[in-house]
Amino acid sequence: MTTILDDILKEKAKEVQKLKDSGAVEPASDTTVHSLYDSFMNSDLLSVIGEVKRASPSKGDIDNQVNPVEQAKAYVEAGAKAISVLTDTPFFKGTMDDLAQIRKAVDVPILCKDFIIDPIQIRRAKAHGADVILLIASALPKNELVSLYNEARRNHLEVLFEVHNEDELTIALDMDVDIIGINNRNLKTFDVSLDVTETLAEKIRAEETLVISESGIKSKGDAKRVTRAGAKGILVGETLMKSDNIKETLEELVVPLGSDQG
Numbered sequence: 001m002t003t004i005l006d007d008i009l010k011e012k013a014k015e016v017q018k019l020k021d022s023g024a025v026e027p028a029s030d031t032t033v034h035s036l037y038d039s040f041m042n043s044d045l046l047s048v049i050g051e052v053k054r055a056s057p058s059k060g061d062i063d064n065q066v067n068p069v070e071q072a073k074a075y076v077e078a079g080a081k082a083i084s085v086l087t088d089t090p091f092f093k094g095t096m097d098d099l100a101q102i103r104k105a106v107d108v109p110i111l112c113k114d115f116i117i118d119p120i121q122i123r124r125a126k127a128h129g130a131d132v133i134l135l136i137a138s139a140l141p142k143n144e145l146v147s148l149y150n151e152a153r154r155n156h157l158e159v160l161f162e163v164h165n166e167d168e169l170t171i172a173l174d175m176d177v178d179i180i181g182i183n184n185r186n187l188k189t190f191d192v193s194l195d196v197t198e199t200l201a202e203k204i205r206a207e208e209t210l211v212i213s214e215s216g217i218k219s220k221g222d223a224k225r226v227t228r229a230g231a232k233g234i235l236v237g238e239t240l241m242k243s244d245n246i247k248e249t250l251e252e253l254v255v256p257l258g259s260d261q262g
């Protein structure tokens with residue numbers, strides 16, 4: 001059975017080929033580093049990554065009219081500690097230009113949210129102002145994940161290493177990655193459950209590993225639940241994209257860490 005992830009990766013391979021054929025050389029980029037790891041590890045509150053997401057394969061159009069720069073600025077003003085920008089075009093209707101524009105407008109770490117399968121995409125992300133890239137464990141075999149991870153680090157990028165099950169988590173732990181994203185959404189079936197964070201976070205023992213719970217987070221209750229499970233950060237797209245009051249919605253999610261209080 002082919003899944004949506006297979007379809008996305010197939011399109012991505014074509015995009016990468018075009019990029020290579022174009023012979024475009026990425027301009028040298030600003031070397032300022034905004035460390036998501038340092039920022040989130042040094043906070044007493046749950047850190048929110050606000051995601052700019054026009055559409056998705058599971059939800060269709062979320063907000064196709066959004067002004068990505070205004071949206072990102074509103075997130076930061078409301079207290080988001082980082083911004084995620086979907087840059088995939090065919091499935092999420094984002095662009096690399098969104099990333100570059102947002103980079104000029106905000107001063108927090110920016111995650112380039114894409115399906116990275118080749119080093120050329122890493123250099124492109126860096127050139128457009130990303131501080132962090134996403135690597136999705138279910139997208140590639142381990143040896144390729146390792147080489148892309150190393151390529152990102154050589155480019156002074158942090159990596160959000162995304163896992164969804166125990167096998168993928170084992171790979172993350174073997175690779176000794178600093179930032180593990182636990183995706184509550186199964187990218188093959190679109191099922192979403194915060195149980196995934198609870199089950200997997202428990203198996204991450206190292207204090208110095210930053211755990212981020214991704215997808216399906218809607219309420220203060222959800223934020224508290226993943227915090228209790230060990231997450232220090234959350235990645236929130238749809239709830240913020242659909243909110244009529246970003247400040248109120250986001251502030252609700254910024255719960256204290258390491259406590260069952262409140």
Ligand SMILES: O=P(O)(O)OC[C@@H](O)[C@@H](O)c1c[nH]c2ccccc12
Pocket residue numbers: 051053113114136162183214215216217235236237238239
């Ligand atoms: O809109 P949500 O349910 O809050 O989810 C945000 C983010 O976690 C989700 O967009 C995401 C997580 N991992 C991904 C990988 C590819 C594309 C998208 C994603």
